[in-house]
Amino acid sequence: MVLKVGVIGCGSIAKYRHLIEYSQNSEVEITAVCDIVKERAESAADTYDAEVFTDYKDMLESTDIDAVSVCLPNYLHAPVSIDALNSGKHVLCEKPMATSKEEAEEMIQTANKNNKKLMIGHNQRFVPSHQKARDLIASGAIGRVYSFRTTFGHGGPEGWSADGSNSWFFKKEEAFIGAMGDLGVHKADLIRYILQDEFTEVSAFVEISAKAHSDTDDNAALILKSESGIIGTLAASWAYNAAEDNSTVIYGEKGMLRLEDDPKYSLIAQYTNGETVNYELGAIQSNDEGGQTTTHVINHFVDSILNDTTPLIDGTEGKKSLEIILGALESVETKRICTLEK
Incomplete structure (x- = not known):
């Protein structure tokens, strides 16, 4: 099985971590990328041969993807993750997972309700x-x-x-x-x-x-x-x-x-x-490495989906x-x- 993934937010954390590591995993196909700055999404799409979106809801509705990475400003982590989980996608969300305890609890409940993986990107x-x-x-x-x-x-x-x-x-x-x-x-x-x-x-x-x-x-x-x-x-x-x-x-x-x-x-x-x-x-991972890095976060997330195991940093751990x-x-x-x- 090849896991089809989408990345929501094409800033630095996506560019230097998520997209690179997904592309290095033979069991993953990067299907879609999304950013409100269209040029960023287009740049990522050109590199990884993915479909471009500027509205994440359009991406969730119109593409055949199994999982998403949420690489957005902190205040969007919870609402976008919840929407993705409700649309039937597994979610890898950047840290901090939410801006409140209540948001974090809703993310966990939504993942459980939809029987989808929720992992937080603590590398x-x-x-x-x-x-x-x-x-x-x-x-x-x-x-x-x-x-x-x-x-x-x-x-x-x-x-x-x-x-x-x-x-x-x-x-x-x-x-x-x-x-x-x-x-x-x-x-x-x-x-x-x-x-x-x-x-x-x-x-x-x-x-x-x-x-x-x-x-x-x-x-x-x-x-x-x-x-x-x-x-x-x-x-x-x-x-x-x-x-x-x-x-x-x-x-x-x-x-x-x-x-x-x-x-x-x-x-x-x-x-x-x-x-x-x-x-x-x-050596420990550093932002000074110019992006050529392996955090093991992506591979662990992918393995948890393909093998139906609980991620090491699931929603409860993130909370x-x-x-x-x-x-x-x-x-x-x-x-x-x-x-x-x-």
Whole structure:
């Protein structure tokens, strides 16, 4: 079976991630592309021999496609995904999956009602160093985990987004949140995955300090507490101008794990007995790679459809990661620690 897919939104995330990776999968045919900027859709269509649309509803109604990627500004993720699910399509939606808990729940319910796959594009779970760290923690290699720090920052989406400094990323009515939604939600999902633990409390500071033209946050710092009592920090920033930082450090009873924190070794395990183990597991994906990348997100989504399995980051998982970010926003607004629902 060849899976026929359509891509809604032909900006940078589609151009450098979704379209490239779909085209590299032998079990996929890119059938349709859609963008309100017709030239972008036409450019993608020329490259991948697909049909062009400027209205996603026309695409959903008039083409024979099995699945879609939703690569749109954040405020459109939920409504477009819901329409696609109701039209009988499997959906891979970019993160953050929605702008509210209610939207996320409606997406999950719609996927279940229509018996279709819903996956959220959190790629950090597929990074080899992250998967190895999860295994080491689960095996008890570093004993009880006490704390962590995780961060994701770079100079901002100006050089990445198709619209540069005029991008929707900087417009609150379209983006909903800035660096915390763009980058922080990735790390919220990652730390849940690595620790295999859920978070119960969050406190946050969120600021607009580095992007004068923006009305969305560009610097965020969160303090998190998990069900098992692990406490740690999560930082998301568009103000790391000198170099990208996508590192995570886990502190445990018998040692510590440094993930993507060294230029040569993607994972370094340092133990209290003096032993150090260096792992060369391949570099983490970066926007600086010029688009030639494999996130494994697309292949996993395709496999889940063809093999009828639950995606690793389904709607429920996406919602749990989103709720950490929503809790951080509540903390900022109330100037209190926010308790997250279990």
